[in-house]
Amino acid sequence: MAYKKLFSKNSKVVVNIDREYGTYSVKADGIETSGLNMSFSIKGECVKRRKKQLNDDAIIEEKRRKPSASTGAGFFINNQGHIVTNGHVVKDCRQINTLHQGSKVSTSLITNDPRNDLGLLKASTRPTAIAYFRSGRGIRAGEDILAFGYPLKSVLSDELKGAKGMINALSGLNNDTRFMQMSAPVQPGNSGGPLLDQAGNVVGVVTAKMNAIKMAKYTGDIPQNVNFALKASLVRDMLEVKDIDYETASSKRELKTVDIFDKAKKFTVLVKCLQ
16 A cells, blocks of 8 residues: 555555445544545455354364374283283274384274273284383382483474383372372373383382462472382282283393383383374
8 A cells, every 4th residue: 555655664644444334544643544445445455354263163173073082001911912001001092003112013902901001902013023011029219220211302302211210119099009109200101011120020110290370279289200000910900800811020130221211112112002
C-alpha cells in the first residue's frame, strides 16, 4: 500500500476499518490516508487465514492419527530368545521391536504381569549372549550395583548406558518387599533394564524413579537418586510358572566395571513399543 512510505519505521499506527462500506483509514505521525475497496483485501485475507487454519487443523489431526512410540530396555535370559522387561514398557503395544547390537528384531509378547510390572517377550532371532541370574546369597543393603538401559533415547544416543550405585534398602515404597531402593540414577528409558551386581549377574529389573516434582509439592524437598528395582526372585518365579528356561551363576568373583559393561552390551536390548 502507498501509505507505507508515509510513516517512519517505529510509528504508532492506528487503522480504522469500516466493513460495511469497505473503506479504511490509517493514521500515524499526524498524517492520515484512506481508501476504498478494502473489503476485497479483508475478505481475501480472511479466506487465506481460514484456509491456513484448516490446513493447520488437518496437520494436527494427522499427527494425532500417527502411532505413538515409547522405549525401554530388556535383556535376554535364554538361548531361545526370551527377553525380560517391565510390564509398563510393553503395555497396549500394537507392535514391539527390539534393537540389539544395531540390528532391529521383531518381537512378540508372551505375557504381561501388571501386578509385578513384568513383561516377557520372545525375539524372532537367537541372542549371541544371555544374562545370568545370581545364585546363592541374596542381595544385601549396601551392595554396589550397576543399572543398564537406554535413558532419554529421544535426546541421547541409542548406545547402551550404565549407572553405578548401591542398594539403599531392601524394600520399596510403603515397605513393599518386592522392590528394593537404589541410588543409581534412572531416567525414562531405563525401565526394564537389568540391575547387575559386581559379578555381572542379574539381581533385579530397573523399574521406576521417584517423581521429584510431585514429592517436592508434598514435602517441600526434591528427592535425589531415589529409584527402585524389582527383585530378581520375582522374575525367576514368573519364569518357573511359565516353564521358561533361565541360567544362574555364582557371584563370588567380582569383575571390573568395564568388563561388566561389555557383558551387558551383549544381552541388553532396546525395546520399542508402537501403540
